[in-house]
Amino acid sequence: MLSAPTFLLVHGAWHGAWCWQRFGEVLDQRELRWLAVDLPSSATNNPSVDMMADVLELRRRSRDLGPCVLVAHSYAGAVAAEVAPKLADLHGIVYVASLVPRLGQSASDVTREYKLRSPLDEAIRREEGLLHLDLKLAAPALYGDCDEETRRWASARLSTQTFASFRTERTSENIAVASTYVVCQRDQALLPEVQREVAQRCDDIVEINSDHSPFLSHPQELADLLESMHFRA
Numbered sequence: 325m326l327s328a329p330t331f332l333l334v335h336g337a338w339h340g341a342w343c344w345q346r347f348g349e350v351l352d353q354r355e356l357r358w359l360a361v362d363l364p365s366s367a368t369n370n371p372s373v374d375m376m377a378d379v380l381e382l383r384r385r386s387r388d389l390g391p392c393v394l395v396a397h398s399y400a401g402a403v404a405a406e407v408a409p410k411l412a413d414l415h416g417i418v419y420v421a422s423l424v425p426r427l428g429q430s431a432s433d434v435t436r437e438y439k440l441r442s443p444l445d446e447a448i449r450r451e452e453g454l455l456h457l458d459l460k461l462a463a464p465a466l467y468g469d470c471d472e473e474t475r476r477w478a479s480a481r482l483s484t485q486t487f488a489s490f491r492t493e494r495t496s497e498n499i500a501v502a503s504t505y506v507v508c509q510r511d512q513a514l515l516p517e518v519q520r521e522v523a524q525r526c527d528d529i530v531e532i533n534s535d536h537s538p539f540l541s542h543p544q545e546l547a548d549l550l551e552s553m554h555f556r557a
Contacts, residue, residue, distance in 0.1 A: 327554050329391035329415045330357040331532040333539075334382065335473060336398025337485040338457055340366055343397075343478065347539035350547045359386045359392075363403065365489035370452025375492035376429070379407045391415050393555050396422050398514060398536065399490070401522075402431040406496045413503050415555050416471040419528075420546070421508040421536055424522050432490040434513070438521055444513035444536075455485045462555060465512040469541035478540060508550065 334342040341360035351358045363378040378515065382403060386392060393416040396404035399420025408414055421436040447461035459479050467475045485497075505523035509516050513536035523529040531547060532538060538546045 325510060328356060329393050329410055329413075330359055330389055331395050331550060332382070332383060332386060332389070332392045333358055333360040333405060334396045334400035335360070335366070336400050337365065337455070337489070338462075340481065340483065341399075343537070346538065346541055347543045347546065349541045351550075354547060354551060356547075359385065359389065362448070363400070365486045367483035368486065371484045371486050372488060374488040375403060375406065375490075376487065377414055378403045379410070380405050380535055389413075390465060391417065394552075395420065395550065397539070399423055399431050399485075401425075402492075402494065404433075404513060405498075406477045406494050409496050409499045416501055416553065417503045418550065418553070419503065419526060420505060420506045420538065421511050421512070421514050421519055421525075422505070422522070424505070424525050426525070427497060428493055429497070430491050430493050433493075435518060438518045440513050440515050440518055442511075442518075448530065450487060455487055455490070457482055462521070464500075466536050468510060468536070470537065472502055473556050474540055478537070489556055502527055504528040504530060504553065505536075506535055506546075508534045510534055511536045 333341050341362045344360040365373050365378050373520045391413045395405045395418045397420045401424045423431045444465040447458045449456045459542045463479045503526040505526040507519045
């Protein structure tokens with residue numbers, strides 16, 4: 325009998341596995357397997373930690389997991405594109421409002437290519453190799469559709485992010501696995517205009533009427549989308 329693979333949930337910059345907690349509860353209700361991973365480039369005071377450290381951690385956590393589907397949010401799109409050929413039993417990639425570099429590009433290069441700044445860009449402060457967020461500016465950009473309680477809950481958990489992680493170039497080629505890009509139409513962190521351009525690098529494109537963080541603001545809709553893809557191992 326064919327079984328559903330595990331959704332490997334990979335957070336974006338300044339976040340952690342904590343951001344998938346409520347979405348995971350929705351997946352639990354649907355009896356869908358999932359695992360959320362903490363990336364080393366977030367919540368560290370070591371500016372030398374780059375994207376390859378995130379790739380190694382994702383490989384480590386995926387061992388013995390069996391068939392899986394990567395669900396990558398924002399910065400994690402770069403991590404997913406890099407790690408994909410290194411996962412033994414990968415059945416698909418879902419990029420949610422993601423940065424998906426071409427070979428030789430970094431995550432930063434993706435946004436620079438289109439020369440469009442978002443409200444989130446205005447919130448970023450660089451200090452000694454670490455990227456900090458001005459929460460007054462970042463919260464509405466990241467969580468625009470969330471209620472005030474959720475916005476405060478998430479904002480209080482935001483961390484630093486290493487500049488090196490955004491500057492690490494992609495070295496992995498594309499692999500023959502289905503990829504879907506989820507465009508978030510109300511996004512103020514990675515503008516929808518940019519997302520639609522980046523999405524052309526994927527096999528399929530879907531759009532949802534959401535802010536940058538649908539796992540918090542529209543968890544049922546995002547779960548519907550994943551469930552509708554009918555991944556099978």
